[in-house]
Amino acid sequence: MTTIRLAHLYPEYLNIYADRGNIAVLTRRAELRGHSLAIEAVSVGDALRPGEHDLVYIGGGQDREQTLVAPDLAAKSDALHEIAAGGAALLAVCGGYQLLGRGYRGRDGSEMLGVGLFPHETVAGERRLIGDVLLDCELEPGLRRTVAGFENHAGRTKLDAGAEPLGRVIAGFGNDGESGFEGCRVGRALGTYLHGPLLPRNPWLADLLLSFAIAHASGSEPMPLEPLPDRLEAVAHDVAAARARSRGGRF
Amino acid sequence: MSVRLSLECAAARAVGRLSRAAGKGGGTTLPGKLLWKLDPGAIDALAARLPLGSALVSATNGKTTTTAMAASILRSRHRLAWNSSGANLTSGVASTLLAAPDAELALLEVDEAALPEILRRTKTGVVSLGNLFRDQLDRYGELEIVAERWRAAIAALSPTTTLVVNADDPVVAELASDRNRVVRFGIDDPAHARVSLQHAADSKYCVRCGQPYVYDAAYVGHLGAYRCEACGHCRPPLDVAARRIELDGLAGSSFDLATPSGTARVQLALPGLYNVYNALAAAALAYALAIPLDDIVSGLEGFTAAFGRFERIEADDREVVMLLIKNPAGANEVVRTLVDAETPAVVVVALNDAVADGRDVSWIWDVDFEPLLERVERVVVTGERAAELGLRFVYGGLAESALDVVEPLGEALTRGLELVPAGGRLVVLPTYTAMLALRAIATERGLVRPYWERA
Structure with a gap:
């Protein structure tokens, strides 16, 4: 079947919120459908070559690690734009989501330039936004589904007017704690603050990313993947969703 | 000591005795909380x-x-x-x-x-x-x-x-x-x-x-x-x-x-x-x-173990060994110790998400559980976030047939002991509040004494 070529950016720097859980889910769910994932770690100093990847993953790190990768990521900016424009799928979580926006302004006034793939800007806030989150998403027309995750970020991310969020906040803080938006979507590129990790308890989102990646690899339109039982996934989602409803979005 | 401090201390100590008498735990923080409020x-x-x-x-x-x-x-x-x-x-x-x-x-x-x-x-x-x-x-x-x-x-x-x-x-x-x-x-x-x-x-x-x-x-x-x-x-x-x-x-x-x-x-x-x-x-x-x-x-x-960190509990003809896990670095060392020793056949892993455990359970994905998963025969996951642990282990390569999901801690302990043959050892890896709850369950069953009654 299809070999999905995944570029995992800075795995040894940006790995704090269980990012490898997301990779494990993508791998297993691809394999259960007869596909395979070929994972390439692309780190500081490594070349990121457009056309060689169907899926790009960038995770979150602590401030120190993010500062260490930022200059290298800036050098990969053109390649990332080209990859996204070429229709490859992309998932950016937390720190990676911030770095793929236009920039980040710290509490000390320092400016970190971003890649500008997502139409947003981030400014560090005083208190960290920490807790369980539940989102209402409509990434395919007419198909509304929820995402349950956990957020922990000092940054307040403002989407440009008209930009598409990943979802609307049912419970939790989201991008900035006030807009009601969480994450951002540009074509097949998805960005979010939610970890937990994101994909194990939101398997539909993993499958959507895989369908984008398979479409890119095979040069066809995205097709839904055959369903899996996902019983534990559903329980985990429901428990996390209940947590968000009862305690998300509060300091 | 000043008169005021003496009075505050006397009041706070009395609260500790009341807390223990009411069966609300060891009264180990309540007197201090009261004293802290007073002064x-x-x-x-x-x-x-x-x-x-x-x-x-x-x-x-x-x-x-x-x-x-x-x-x-x-x-x-x-x-x-x-x-x-x-x-x-x-x-x-x-x-x-x-x-x-x-x-x-x-x-x-x-x-x-x-x-x-x-x-x-x-x-x-x-x-x-x-x-x-x-x-x-x-x-x-x-x-x-x-x-x-x-x-x-x-x-x-x-x-x-x-x-x-x-x-x-x-x-x-x-x-x-x-x-x-x-x-x-x-x-x-x-x-x-x-x-x-x-x-x-x-x-x-x-x-x-x-x-x-x-x-x-x-x-x-x-x-x-x-x-x-x-x-x-x-x-x-x-x-x-x-x-x-x-x-x-x-x-x-x-x-x-x-x-x-x-x-x-x-x-x-x-x-x-x-x-x-x-x-x-x-x-x-x-x-x-x-x-x-x-x-x-x-x-x-002369030292054996600190409260809840590493405990051996006799359960009739079986032994329960409880090792606290609470973050990736600590849990990795527990896994390494189990794998280096005689790897147990059955492990109960308990995940709660109260403040003392960490409300964010994503850390379980940063633990290198895989060497353990490759060697154990059966894993019982339990606690409030048992399903999350189940996903961690299944996506980590554990066969679904080797996994039991039993949310109530007491039932999971019973299930674990059933899976271990007489004379065998059950390893239990709980997070902090799950450890407290499991100790309370073991105490109820007459297996351990409460911590404030021990040396």
């Missing part, structure tokens, strides 16, 4: 009464065990005010000082976030800093934030305070770089180094210049003999070291304890390299308090 300065006054001052122990991992080991060494010489149940926030410290009016020395395990305030309020003679790992990011924020607070607190310390630091942790060792009175401890035995840094290793980049460290030996997480090839920063020389370490599975370990006052062989009744670090921290603390080497060795050898 935040009371801790300063209570600590100032101690003729030998205070010795504090903080770390992400091992602080309860390290403090208990230090107590085992120190209590033959000094009357201690020791927070043995792990009540390590300001209220717990207040309760401990309140409950020990005749103490000579306070020996206090202190929460990482509470350390700056408690350093400020107690007359601290010695402070031991063990390690900093990623832990409960939902509560503490990032590791660097904790390090920064510690840095500021240390800068404000009297020059007569002795710092005991783990030289093998680059961030912690650096905290003592410009202090005069320092005791540095670490492991010096490359035979026990890991082949490579673990997935969740934290402080991998030079604290001075940001380049990746080269590890001549990595022992536990990012703890080890590191050096930066770019700027030359490296692990400082060790004052107190463990050499020629021998690990004997769950039965314990032994090592040469090298100190400036001599070297002696230590037989430890606790498993794993991480407990060698705890023993080193306790030994270095005792050394800083001028305790002779013979007393240090006998104190370490």
Whole structure:
């Protein structure tokens, strides 16, 4: 079947919120459908070559690690734009989501330039936004589904007017704690603050990313993947969703 | 003591007795909470009464065990005010000082976030800093934030305070770089180094210049003999070291304890390299308090286990071994110890998500559970977030047929014991509140005594 070529950016720097859980889910769910994932770690100093990847993953790190990768990521900016424009799928979580926006302004006034793939800007806030989150998403027309995750970020991310969020906040803080938006979507590129990790308890989102990646690899339109039982996934989602409803979005 | 303080103390102690009488637990933090409400300065006054001052122990991992080991060494010489149940926030410290009016020395395990305030309020003679790992990011924020607070607190310390630091942790060792009175401890035995840094290793980049460290030996997480090839920063020389370490599975370990006052062989009744670090921290603390080497060795050898960290419970003709897990670095060492020993056939893993466990359960994905999953026959997952653990293990390669999901802790314990043959051993790996609940269940079943009734 299809070999999905995944570029995992800075795995040894940006790995704090269980990012490898997301990779494990993508791998297993691809394999259960007869596909395979070929994972390439692309780190500081490594070349990121457009056309060689169907899926790009960038995770979150602590401030120190993010500062260490930022200059290298800036050098990969053109390649990332080209990859996204070429229709490859992309998932950016937390720190990676911030770095793929236009920039980040710290509490000390320092400016970190971003890649500008997502139409947003981030400014560090005083208190960290920490807790369980539940989102209402409509990434395919007419198909509304929820995402349950956990957020922990000092940054307040403002989407440009008209930009598409990943979802609307049912419970939790989201991008900035006030807009009601969480994450951002540009074509097949998805960005979010939610970890937990994101994909194990939101398997539909993993499958959507895989369908984008398979479409890119095979040069066809995205097709839904055959369903899996996902019983534990559903329980985990429901428990996390209940947590968000009862305690998300509060300091 | 002032009249006001006496009255406050009397009232707070009475609350502790009421709490125990009402069966609400050990009453270990309630009196302190009340005292704290009545008079935040009371801790300063209570600590100032101690003729030998205070010795504090903080770390992400091992602080309860390290403090208990230090107590085992120190209590033959000094009357201690020791927070043995792990009540390590300001209220717990207040309760401990309140409950020990005749103490000579306070020996206090202190929460990482509470350390700056408690350093400020107690007359601290010695402070031991063990390690900093990623832990409960939902509560503490990032590791660097904790390090920064510690840095500021240390800068404000009297020059007569002795710092005991783990030289093998680059961030912690650096905290003592410009202090005069320092005791540095670490492991010096490359035979026990890991082949490579673990997935969740934290402080991998030079604290001075940001380049990746080269590890001549990595022992536990990012703890080890590191050096930066770019700027030359490296692990400082060790004052107190463990050499020629021998690990004997769950039965314990032994090592040469090298100190400036001599070297002696230590037989430890606790498993794993991480407990060698705890023993080193306790030994270095005792050394800083001028305790002779013979007393240090006998104190370490006489020590069995700290509350809930490593417990053996008899359950009729089976044995339950409970090992606390709470963050990636600690859990990795528990897994390594189990795999290095005779890997158990059945493991119960319990995940809760109360504040004391960490509301964010994503850390379970940063634990290297895979070596255990490859070897066990059956895993029972339990606790409020049992399904999350189930996903972690199934996506980590465990066959679904080898997984039982049993949310209620008591039922999971029963199920685990059913799966173990008579004479066998059930290993239970709980998070903090799951450990408390499982102990309560074991107590109800007549298997263990409550912690405040023990020595």
